[in-house]
Amino acid sequence: EVQLVESGGGLVQPGGSLRLSCAASGFTFSSYWMSWVRQAPGKGLEWVANIKQDGSEKYYVDSVKGRFTISRDNAKNSLYLQMNSLRAEDTAVYYCARDPGIAVADYYFDYWGQGTLVTVSS
Amino acid sequence: EIVLTQSPGTLSLSPGERATLSCRASQSVSSSYLAWYQQKPGQAPRLLIYGASSRATGIPDRFSGSGSGTDFTLTISRLEPEDFAVYYCQQYGSSRGTFGPGTKVDIK
Numbered sequence: 001e002v003q004l005v006e007s008g009g010g011l012v013q014p015g016g017s018l019r020l021s022c023a024a025s026g027f028t029f030s031s032y033w034m035s036w037v038r039q040a041p042g043k044g045l046e047w048v049a050n051i052k053q054d055g056s057e058k059y060y061v062d063s064v065k066g067r068f069t070i071s072r073d074n075a076k077n078s079l080y081l082q083m084n085s086l087r088a089e090d091t092a093v094y095y096c097a098r099d100p101g102i103a104v105a106d107y108y109f110d111y112w113g114q115g116t117l118v119t120v121s122s
Numbered sequence: 123e124i125v126l127t128q129s130p131g132t133l134s135l136s137p138g139e140r141a142t143l144s145c146r147a148s149q150s151v152s153s154s155y156l157a158w159y160q161q162k163p164g165q166a167p168r169l170l171i172y173g174a175s176s177r178a179t180g181i182p183d184r185f186s187g188s189g190s191g192t193d194f195t196l197t198i199s200r201l202e203p204e205d206f207a208v209y210y211c212q213q214y215g216s217s218r219g220t221f222g223p224g225t226k227v228d229i230k
Contacts, residue, residue: 044210044221044224047221050218061218095166095167105218106214107214107219108172109167110169110179111169112166113166114165115166
């Protein structure tokens, strides 16, 4: 059974930093593109970033470029999102999601974690 | 960027009824790269349909997707109690994908 379990969310002040983690199991983690997708409270879904199987390619939505860094550790079956210079508008539930694409990312997501809430507020 | 519009915003139906949800794109979605997700309160989204009409693993056949170009439809043939949720469409043919605002299907 595919499982994705996020952790690391919490309350942080504007300008602060947070590192999210996603532990994957039940599939060959190193074979898949992985993404972070977020959902602001009561709002819709927004793709944030993704990373290729070997970490050689990374892409970001414009609003987080230069502030967020996605990474992975295939030996630990883990995905990460380092978030710096956080803003109030980054407040959201952050989901780890698997992309079924192989050579290139498909940008749709066949498995999702339960999410971790990040609140940016003073 | 392709903007998706979903209608209606809320659909009030009874169990056993047929639900028809619409997703309209501001530009043609290449190769029918359109997905549908279901989200229940406090839960993660669940993939229902990809490629406009292909059901994801484990999805019951009462869920079906259709459409091409700019107009897509998700149909739930007979609503079960567990189907009352918010449904999002997503195009993934360009701009790294965009999601629609969602349609809430609630109990009449």
